[in-house]
Amino acid sequence: MSSEQKIGSVSNCEAVRELIPDYAFGLTDAEQNRFVEAHLPLCAEAAAELAEFRQIQAEMRADVQQVEPPLSLEAKLMAAIAEPNSAPVIRTPIQDAPSLTPITREPRHRVLPLGWLAAAAAIIALVLSNGYWLGRVNDLNEEKAQLAGQLVANNGTDTPAFVLTSTSGLRWVRLPPAEEAADTSAFLMWNAESKIGLLYAHGFPELAVGKTYQLWLTRGETRTSVGTFRVDAEGKGAMLFSSEEPIDQFTWARITDEPENGSPQPTGPIVVIGKLST
Amino acid sequence: MQSLFDDIDIMNRITARDQQAFKALYQEYGKAVYSLAYQMLQNSTLAEEVAQDTFVKVWQSKSHWDPKKGKLKNWLLTITQFTAIDRLRHERRQPMLHPDSIEEMAEEIPAYASETLWRDGTVLRLLVQQLPEEQSTLIALAFFRGMSHGDIAEVTHIPLGTVKTRLRTGLQRLRELWLESVHQTSKSS
Numbered sequence: 001m002s003s004e005q006k007i008g009s010v011s012n013c014e015a016v017r018e019l020i021p022d023y024a025f026g027l028t029d030a031e032q033n034r035f036v037e038a039h040l041p042l043c044a045e046a047a048a049e050l051a052e053f054r055q056i057q058a059e060m061r062a063d064v065q066q067v068e069p070p071l072s073l074e075a076k077l078m079a080a081i082a083e084p085n086s087a088p089v090i091r092t093p094i095q096d097a098p099s100l101t102p103i104t105r106e107p108r109h110r111v112l113p114l115g116w117l118a119a120a121a122a123i124i125a126l127v128l129s130n131g132y133w134l135g136r137v138n139d140l141n142e143e144k145a146q147l148a149g150q151l152v153a154n155n156g157t158d159t160p161a162f163v164l165t166s167t168s169g170l171r172w173v174r175l176p177p178a179e180e181a182a183d184t185s186a187f188l189m190w191n192a193e194s195k196i197g198l199l200y201a202h203g204f205p206e207l208a209v210g211k212t213y214q215l216w217l218t219r220g221e222t223r224t225s226v227g228t229f230r231v232d233a234e235g236k237g238a239m240l241f242s243s244e245e246p247i248d249q250f251t252w253a254r255i256t257d258e259p260e261n262g263s264p265q266p267t268g269p270i271v272v273i274g275k276l277s278t
Numbered sequence: 279m280q281s282l283f284d285d286i287d288i289m290n291r292i293t294a295r296d297q298q299a300f301k302a303l304y305q306e307y308g309k310a311v312y313s314l315a316y317q318m319l320q321n322s323t324l325a326e327e328v329a330q331d332t333f334v335k336v337w338q339s340k341s342h343w344d345p346k347k348g349k350l351k352n353w354l355l356t357i358t359q360f361t362a363i364d365r366l367r368h369e370r371r372q373p374m375l376h377p378d379s380i381e382e383m384a385e386e387i388p389a390y391a392s393e394t395l396w397r398d399g400t401v402l403r404l405l406v407q408q409l410p411e412e413q414s415t416l417i418a419l420a421f422f423r424g425m426s427h428g429d430i431a432e433v434t435h436i437p438l439g440t441v442k443t444r445l446r447t448g449l450q451r452l453r454e455l456w457l458e459s460v461h462q463t464s465k466s467s
Contacts, residue, residue, distance in 0.1 A: 055456075074304055077334070
């Protein structure tokens with residue numbers, strides 16, 4: 001008996017048919033998958049049965065109760081594909097998950113490398129304990145004045161302490177490097193209700209004299225500068241920044257290499273870029 | 279309703295980076311994609327992200343639709359389902375954050391009572407109504423939550439062997455009922 005005949009034997013076909021329901025629904029293990037896939041071309045009945053299950057599955061996907069998507073989804077999608085290098089969606093910390101509570105209720109779920117978590121914890125400690133970071137908030141004088149005004153005027157949602165300690169609306173994203181091979185990345189943290197955010201940059205190339213890094217928040221064609229910063233010899237830098245609008249309302253964040261005092265619009269190469277959660 | 283030619287045209291234009299075609303694709307199928315994601319995840323934020331991921335994957339041409347293998351809508355919904363399952367599995371990989379997740383998941387199973395899952399008047403709703411709830415719930419957990427036999431046994435506190443038997447029996451019965459309905463439909467038309 002040839003190996004092909006063995007594969008296509010009646011007993012094997014029966015065994016394959018027995019596995020088809022589980023196979024169709026992804027319930028078989030790797031070994032069973034290999035067995036089914038090896039024998040399927042030679043077992044017409046099993047193949048037909050699998051095709052029927054595939055049709056049932058297509059109906060199951062299409063026949064669920066229909067729900068209107070949020071009106072904003074279309075605009076978000078169009079903005080996402082309008083950006084160059086349209087990146088995958090950055091995850092939003094989950095806050096409204098009644099049915100999936102056991103799985104998704106914690107806003108802490110975003111998976112971050114331990115190094116990032118350690119860096120974020122260190123930044124929070126520094127920000128809360130002294131005003132050092134405020135001194136680096138903004139190299140542009142008018143933005144610095146605006147931030148100082150906000151910090152004095154607001155006892156509520158626009159204080160650094162609120163941004164970094166109110167975990168109910170805390171959001172963060174990693175901004176990956178624009179060039180795949182680079183080790184550069186940045187970490188952006190803000191609060192859903194706030195106009196203040198925190199940036200931590202890591203692995204950035206040392207700047208040439210007369211140059212600075214500038215952080216931009218963008219929405220559609222609008223690019224809003226929220227501050228400039230420099231990095232130390234290890235390529236690390238941080239700043240607390242403010243925005244006139246809630247940060248949630250922006251779609252992307254990017255950092256570019258700009259002249260020392262910053263630019264009204266981005267002119268230099270993008271170092272890191274990432275999509276915000278809204 | 280889109281014809282096959284409309285779908286082929288729209289996908290050809292998307293391949294050529296036509297943003298208006300992409301918008302048209304969303305307008306035609308966005309609700310179906312979001313609905314499936316929502317029913318699987320039971321969370322509007324997650325559903326929105328999964329729907330967004332699904333359409334961005336299409337734009338980035340990470341997978342290609344072959345009209346010979348099925349309808350565009352089916353292909354989109356398959357991407358949606360796998361994307362949603364990936365997201366669910368990703369969330370499940372955080373055991374330290376959810377020491378009580380197993381017990382609480384058991385409590386959420388009634389949310390998957392199959393009748394509420396299905397659109398009124400669909401054949402599937404009628405068929406699933408004919409299955410014992412102990413089978414239809416397990417089918418829903420396997421299909422819409424991407425759970426393995428072991429996951430289901432753990433969550434439901436039903437012995438693994440019983441889970442396997444009930445699922446297989448339920449799926450075979452579902453197929454029989456579906457075939458009967460197909461034959462009846464073809465006879466009456």
